Amino acid sequence: MQIRHVLAALPRHKLVCLLVVFEIAVAFAILCNAVFIINQRVQQMRIDTGITEDRLIFVRTDGVGADANAPLITRNLLALRGLAGVKSAVAMFGLPLENMSINFKPWLTADMKIRAPSVGMVAGTPGYLDTLGLTVVQGRGFTDADYDGVDQTSKPLSPVVIVPRELAERLWPGQNPIGQKIWRSPTRSYTVIGVVQRMVRGYLREDFVPGYTALFAIKPVAAYSGLYVMRVDPQDRERLVRESAELLMRLDPDMLINAKGSYADARADYFRQDASLAWLLLAVCVAMLLVTAMGIAGLANFWVQQRRRQIGIRRALGATRRDILHYFQTENFLIVSGGIVLGVLLTFALNLLLTMHYELPRLPIVYLPVGALALWLIGQAAVLGPALRASAVPPVVATRSV
Amino acid sequence: MFAYYIELALRSLKRNRVLTALMVMALALGIGATITTLTVLRLLSGDPLPQKSTQLFYPQIDPNAKEGYIEGQTKPDSIMTYVDAMNLLQAHRGTHQAAMALTQAKVIPKQANARPFFSDAVMTTADFFAMFDAPFQYGGGWTAADDDGRAQLVVIAGFLNDKLFAGANSVGRVIRVNDHDMRIVGVLKPWAPQPRFYAQDLGGRSYGDGEAVFLPLQTARAMEMGPQDIECYAAVPDVKHIETAPCEWLGVWVELNSDEAVAGYKTFLDGYVKQQVALGRFQRTETSLLDLMGWLRQEQVVPDDVRLQAGLAFGFLLICVVNTVGLLLAKCLRRSGEIGVRRALGATRREIFTQFMVEAGIVGLAGGVLGLLFAELGLLGIRHQPAQYASLAHLDLEMFLFTFVVALVASLIAGILPAWRACVLAPAPQLKAA
Incomplete structure (x- = not known):
């Protein structure tokens, strides 16, 4: 009954109705897509790097220059291990999300016919798997004999490699990865000796799988040993960052420290731009919903005043x-529903536009009912005040001329 | 009313x-x-160099292997090998032309107790300053002869001059860059095109204060300063000698002052690539000669x-x-x-x-x-x-x-x-x- 009344009355102010329907449709389309983008960013920011993040600190230096100075790295590591609270210290390259990475596409056969997807290179001095907190889940870890230098093209000389499970399953599905080989040039192959649960590369890109990395064993060398990573207790992090940097500067006055800090801070830095975009989108969404709600409330208020006489009658x-309360609530529900129907079309159009111009997947359908529910709730919340005021109109108004 | x-x-x-x-x-x-x-x-x-941008062009060629090449569709590479960059420079077909790569310079101040620091640096050739209208506060750029002679010269940015010499005329003074003594020949006025079009695809930052140190390409390479970005299109025998390796790491800019000059340069570039194909060095014939704003659009700088x-x-x-x-x-x-x-x-x-x-x-x-x-x-x-x-x-x-x-x-x-x-x-x- 009620719906028929409402429907009959709607065409009496169709212009204003259409405006609200349009406003809700645009808000719906923006809301769904913005929340989708926010969700994408948040997923990315939550990535599991595979290392024990809260126990690591680092000091990135400009290195020691020539390879002849490599013994200085060993000296620095020994000194760092001497600091109270440092459990272990290594020099390495390829810390997850350190904002740079060396990537290569290994070949899977000696005749260089089959090529693997891009893999991020990780290399470190003895003990670096333990320092990072990586545990070998299959095969064995590196032994001291495995660590060696690098060749003319900066490729590790040591013929063994450890890969994360994700890469092993991609390269050798259903097979035992231990003993498999990858080639980085016709003459340089590496045999898989172990598998770690997970290790993420230094830099994420849309066309890279984050968890495809290859871990090599190297002695201290100029090319890959500028980054000192230490394992410490969480409460010692701040003090040891300061002390280790001071120690390194004392040892080598010409050394340059590019960056230092706890790994947790470095990770937050890596995602800061994503975080700020997510916050901005969120702020705009909230402002947009607020404006929409204010618009609905303003118009509903106006309608109530306009119809005081009818309400009285x-x-x-x-x-x-x-009944009066329900009348306005039903009216609002119908208008918002109209907006949502139009909004679904707009949402898909907007999503199509976004997928064409940005690296964004299709919007999952689940966003539509959730978005619709949100707008229905906001519409009902906005109309509640005016509707209550309408229901308070006394019947006696009918006898007065307004 | x-x-x-x-x-x-x-x-x-x-x-x-x-x-x-x-x-x-x-x-x-x-x-x-x-x-x-x-x-x-x-x-x-925005336009980084409004007065000059219509006369600056970015030639691109493609030394990659034949696989994956679709004629008319595959875009040429965005940077160049040393060999090609030098060939284009030595042809002298533009009013000015320069090759450049970005690098990090370790500057060691002479003052006691001052810590060394890294500065963004450009290694480039003599025409760079005249071509990009970079204004000098003191002194000037180096010459083509300095390029060939690997002269130990640098041009520094105004902000570095302020930091090291308190803004005084430092032409003729010496600073230590990557463990080499370099004589200052010029100090730039504040100059930082936004976005830094020439740093695009060379691995540099596109916005901000600009580079602090500019030094001759050959000199920098003799000091073993490496480019920020390097793309190799074949197996590399030796990463130390990137002049001869099949690797791209240089950007080339050319100043062309008329439509005829642009058309002429494009013909020259096509001819050069055909010649390289005939020599067996190249397999792909695609070339591109975008002006500055066209290049930024293609790079999707925003x-x-x-x-x-x-x-x-x-x-x-x-x-x-x-x-x-x-x-x-x-x-x-x-x-x-x-x-x-x-x-x-x-x-x-x-x-x-x-x-x-x-x-x-x-x-x-x-x-x-x-x-x-x-x-x-x-x-x-x-x-x-x-x-x-x-x-x-x-x-x-x-x-x-x-x-x-x-x-x-x-x-x-x-x-x-x-x-x-x-x-x-x-x-x-x-x-x-x-």
Whole structure:
């Protein structure tokens, strides 16, 4: 009954109705897509790097220059291990999300016919798997004999490699990865001796799989040993960052420290731009919903004032307060529903536009009912005040001329 | 008459303060968001060298293997091998031409207790400064002979001169770069094209203060300074000797002053590539010669995030305008009695229309003033973001004026519908109803 009344009355102010329908449709389309983008960013920011993040600190230096100075790295590591609270210290390259990475596409056969997807290179001095907190889940870890230098093209000389499970399953599905080989040039192959659960590369890109990395064993060398990573207790992090940097500067006054800090801070830095975009989108969404709600409330208020007489007549004819309240709530529900129907079309159009111009997947359908529910709730919340005021209109108004 | 409309409008706006505040607030939020993102978008898509950009061209060729090549579709590479860059330079087909790569220079100050530091550096050839109109505070650039002679010379940026020599004329003095003593031949005035078009694809930053050290390419390479970015298209026998390796790491820019010169250069470039194909060095014949702005467009210098924000802000503004239309319309419909009286007393439709548009305009101006405040707040927020361009985000005079244009246009568009509805109302029924 009620719906028929409402529907009959709607065409009386179709222009304003259409405006609200349009406003809700645009808000719906923006809301769904923005929340989708926010979610994408948040997923990315939550990535599991595979290392024990809260126990690591680092000091990135400009290195020691020539390879002849490599013994200085060993000296620095020994000194760092001497600091109270440092459990272990290594020099390495390829810390997850350190904002740079060396990537290569290994070949899977000696004749160089089959090529693997891009893999991020990780290399470190003895003990670096333990320092990072990586545990070998299959095969064995590196032994001291495995660590060696690098060749003319900066490729590790040591013929063994450890890969994360994700890469092993991609390269050798259903097979035992231990003993498999990858080639980085016709003459340089590496045999897989172990598998770690997970290790993420230094830099994420849309066309890279984050967890495809290859871990090599190297002695201290100029090319890959500028980054000192230490394992410490969480409460010692701040002090040891300061002390280790001071120690390194004392040892080598010409050394340059590019960056230092706890790994957790470095990780947050890596995602800061994503975080700020997510916050901005969120702020705009909230502002947008607020404006939409204010618009609905303003118009509903106006309609109530405009129809005081009709409301009075209905009340005089026996309509209860509840009936009047429901009338305005139903009206709002119908208008918002109209907006959502149009909004679904707009949402898909906007999503199509976004997928064409940005690296963004298709919007999952689940966003639509959730978005619709949100707008229905906001619409009902916005109309509640005016509707209550309408229901308070006394029947006696019918007898007065306004 | 106009003053009377303003008085009427103010009285009407005062009568319903909440509704007025809602309209102004919504419009201001939309305008604030739009102006903030537009300022950033404009900042990022601006012309870095307005006086010269139409004469600067970026030649591209493609030394990659045949596999994956589709004639007419595969774009040539964005950087060049040393061999090709030198061949193009030595042909001297442009008014000026220079090859460049970015690197990190470790500067060791001579003062006691001063720590060494890294500076962004450009290794390039002699024409760089004349071609890009880089202005000198003291001294000048080096010569082509210095390039060939691997002279130990540098040009430093003004800010580095301020830091090391307190801004004094330092030409002839020596600084230590990567453990070599280098003589300063020139000090630049503040110069940092935004975005740094020549750093694009060379692994450098696109915004910010600019590089601190400029040194001759051959000299820098003799000091074993390596490029920031290097792309190899075949198996590399030796990464130390990138001059002969199948690796790309240089950008080449050419100054061409007329259409004939551009056409001539393109012919030369095509010819050069065909010659390389005949020699067996190249397999692909695609070339490209984009001007500066064309190159920036192709490189999509404006980050996706910024475009996304701008699009979002416009969507938001649209909602705000629609919202204002709705509220103005509601207000105007409530005043049909008042309109009826005015019409009956002799006001023409045009006068009613004008009256309502003035009211909308006042809402717009108020929204604009508040929107400007929001935009300043938004830009303050942007300046605290970690992006490279963050510190450059300021509202300029043009954007300031643009804010009011946007506000006024938005509110007038929002006002047209209600004003039109108001002026077409027939006076008699309204008077009767009242």
